[in-house]
Amino acid sequence: MSNIHMAGPSITKVEEEIVLDALRNGWYGKSAYQYVELFEKVFAEYHGRKFALMTPNCTTAIHLLLAGLGVEEGDEVIAPDCTWIGSVAGITYQRAKTVFADIDPEHWCLTPKSIENAITPNTKVVIVVNLYGNMPDWDGINEVCNRRGIAIIEDAAEALGSSYKGVLAGGFGVGSVFSFHRTKTITTGEGGMLLLDDEALFSRCKFLRDHGREPGTYFNTEVTFKYMPFNIQAALGYAQFLRIEELVSKKRSILNGFKKRLSGIPDLLLNPEPDGIVNGAWAPALVFGRSHGMTTAKALIELSKLGVPSRPFFYPLSSLPAFPGRMTEGRQRNPVAYDVAGRGINLPCALNLTGMDLDKISNGIHRMLGY
Template sequence: MDRIFAAGPWVTESDINIVLDALRNGWYEHPFHYCEKFQAEFAAYHGRKYGIMTPNCTTAIHLLLTALGVQDGDEVIVPECTWIGSCAGVSYLRANPIFADIDPVSWCLDPESVRARLSPKTRAIIAVDLYGNMPDMPALQKIADERGIPLIEDAAEGVGSTLHGKRAGSFGVASVFSFHRTKTITTGEGGMLLLDDEKLYQRCMFLRDHGRRVDGKLYYNYEITYKYMPFNVQAALGYAQFKRVDELVARKRHHLNTYRAGLAGIADLALNPEPEGGVNGAWITGLLFGRSHGIDKDKAIAHFTAKGIPGRPFFYPLSSLPAYPGLREKYEPLNPVAYEVSERGVNLPGALNLTDDQLQFIIDAVKELVAGGK
């Protein structure tokens, strides 16, 4: 059997031809042709007014938080379990990430926990569509509205998901996406910020390109800001992949559905949920071993590794990481669900080149682990 990869893209000849077109023709009069098309069409697809490509999703969040005026000493509430890219931008601005617990079913931000973390210093809430799952956005929006603070949707992992008929990436004041090489739509490295408010959009565009204004004055900078500009060739790949979004998401959903069907006979296992009226874009299939199995993520990953299967750990609670020293003591009792889910959760391989034989091989490996793990 060919090597199994944890993650990786599906690039077709049509994608390559679009990239070649950008390389051949995307200069002189068309240096931003694909950036503009991709930004506009990706925004429209998500029911947003504006799209801004960025070098990656981490910088999209940093740009947005800067535009929202987050600064030294402010607090931003983020889920305890997510990739650090969701909240690194908070620290870049010398503000403090405040970790809230996750919901035991969706593994996403728990609104009640968010309520408990609010303080007079809270400036924003960042909700994450973890692995394609979605949090209770209406409840989070209500909290944000009551406090008059922005809700930001980190939809880096949410492409293709919907909640109550609304696409992931259409909630809150703005949403962000990642096109990292492991994501459903890829540009290798890349990101996008989507938003509706014109003033906020103009401020983000100004901050993205060295503090210049579109006022005709060349080489004239009004503030020292960032250089988070996109590249047309990168955008061409994103645009090409975006044109195939249905096919890419369908393949991811095939992974989740195959894993779910293959493991259906085993009690006390949880995979990405798909709530009533919602669609899970299934960027990655998460597998949570119930307590009765006595299997933690280290044991599961060791078993998979011995079989050549690249299992990945569920995200560690951020407050447990060396990057946030001294926070575990405070947050472990406050965020018990995150600590427990993380301990017993793994990600199954989700590369877009996985074959059905490989999926079956992985399912058999999980069954074997469960049978021997009791």
């Protein structure tokens, strides 16, 4: 058994002390949500946004925003075919239709053209995902969506610390979301954050987050959701946030460590970082060029034999049983998504990886590809 983990956090005395404070003191009066409010405030400020709402996870943050934007049955929401299902689950919760659009072969995100191709008169929202910390052509996407009057949700779950032309991930679209899942750069075990600038939309989402009640009352005017965070969870998030630069920098050193070690093998693509883009490097994804004749399925088996853990690139969602009847259309419209997903894997990204772990993983890849 390999002792290399795919993913996991870095927890120090900073977290221990702040969480212990919440555990000991965060129950009465104003203290009960003290860390929730503090974490929301600093996280919004850091990303240049006016408002933040912490949620139980990122999936619920997206759902909250879709509901806040009034997405309902009959509406269509465009999303990339390759992403985690949490990006799109909220669309189904709202009984709207997910329209899967193709990804770019280099950065694996939506493109202005793939969005245009998927727009219909029913399109209400586009969910743009900064996949693996990569950034899409945000200027082009903003242009298309502004021209067509379509709201953008930025799914920055994997993009903490990424930036596009100096703007941090979390600063695009009508609202942005982050995940603090156990596997993410900053973790609260389970957790999410919704960032917004529009005050009316913020108030609506806040109302929807807590059973549709007037603040501080037992007077409910709608049946909505219970997507409240709790203080100990937020205390952990706040403590991790205090270490954001250190944690992003460790993630970047893992990605760059792989890039360096694998640089002798031609025709490989790891999370790209073209001019003007910084990659927060949540997880390194490796796409094998066609010359290697390597498939995702084969790589997972071969690497596992060498004691190297890996995971598949995100499957095209339209190919999964969760979306029955969508594969034929998906394959036709989104050839890049099907192609890239068939020859890509995720490499380990745990924050406890050592240089020796990177050596072992990279040596395994060399051996598998015959280099």
